[in-house]
Amino acid sequence: MVAFSRSLPSRFLPPRHPLRFRFRAISAVASLALLAHAAPARASHERPWVADTEGAQVVATIDLPEARRWKQALPLKNNRIVLLCDATEQGVGSANDCLMSLSADQNSKPVASPLTLIWPDGGTEPHVNTSLSPVALAYGTDGTLWLLDGGADKAAPRLIRFDPTSGRVLQTQEIPAEGYTPQSRFTAFAVHGDMAYLADDGGIALTVLDLKRHAATRFFAGYPTARGHVPLTIDGHSVPGKDGHPLTRDLAYLALETNGQWLYELAPTGPIYRLSADLLNDPSVTPSELMEGVTQWRGTPTVSGITIDDKATLYLTDISEGRVLSFDTARHPHILLSSHELVGAGMPQWVPGEAGHSTTGAGELYIPVGSKLLRIALP
Secondary structure (H helix, E strand, O other): OOOOOOOOOOOOOOOOOOOOOOOOOOOHHHHHHHHHHOOOEEOOOOOOOEEOOOOOEEEEEEEOOOOOOOOEEEEOOOOEEEEEOOHHHHOOOOHHHHEEEEEOOOOOOOOEEEOOOEEEEOOEEEEEOOOOOEEEEEEOOOOOEEEEEOOOOOOOOEEEEEOOOOOEEEEEEEOOHHHOOOOOOEEEEEEEOOEEEEEEOOOOEEEEEEOOOOEEEEEOOOOHHHOOOOOOEEOOEEOEOOOOOEOOOOOOEEEEOOOOOEEEEEOOOOOEEEEEHHHHHOOOOOHHHHHHOOEEEEOOOOEEEEEEOOOOOEEEEEOOOOEEEEEOOOOOEEEEEEOHHHHHEOOOEEEOHHHHOOOOOOOEEEEEEOOEEEEEEOO
16 A cells, blocks of 8 residues: 655635535635534444354455556456556556456456557547556446546546447546646545546545536545544554654545435545535535535444445455455444455455346455455355
8 A cells, every 4th residue: 555645734625616516605714614613423333343144255266467456346247357456556657557357257267458448539540548547447327437547647637438348438527627736646436427526535635526517626625524543554553654654544435325315435544424415516505514414424444445335335345454344324334254365455346246146136346455356245
């Protein structure tokens, strides 16, 4: 895990454009005063993580290309899996090194090949653009995928929707200048309809992007709900920085319910915060109303990612102890699987039974661990 220096702004940044997600008029001084005293609602009691009586099971271990640490694995319905490693962390030179397609046919040995994105070029021959910095993947509609491009060669970060079978780019959306800062480092995102939500670890904020209007707003910039408050712990050990002091990271992971109603955000060391996406998209909501709508949902150990199923159960990869955790809407915390190799886990991805060939009907998790991919059937 790589840590980055943090900018520590002390203010809640208002929108830069009066027509873009504008809050009800309120002075900067008054806003600051409100936010200085506001705090998110807290869960009244947190139960300990308890081992599930049935537990999850690893039903397949798939070999992945070596020489890099894989971050994400998104299975498709055509028995292929799209793989992603983070170019900014790996120091790899091109998107072809970090974005790959893996055959997942159970009757043959998996074969990985580069997944090259192809841009249409104004009616002429399509062209390949390797100036990418792949950061994260997410499912789109109709079998498409979204890619978060962190911006190579000082280019603006952007979202790219593409066909994972052909690699053909279907849509690109640069993040407007008001949606990021020089310190920004986007690490995860979620898309629903015309709205995209991006976790900005470097800029310590949540960016909301209206894909239709090409407008962006940053929320909670530098505020406690966007910060990590305890040191990173991996395999039972605190992670030191270059200066020898324990490291922490800020808002890095997101999960969005399938209906787009509730958004969950967290730093790698937690806690999880829950808020209504409607509050982020309603221009009449004031800063104080927004903070009143944020609930501290659950504390966590150090995790490498979060995913959510169609029943709004959250799944997390605990890299402090090597576990797969779940937290459902009834607020029951479960330990689904314990294995030391999970201290090296990447981001988990939930898939429904039909896509993941679940043996239980609850779906499956796909979790990259080094040069292996674990396919885990849920209880």
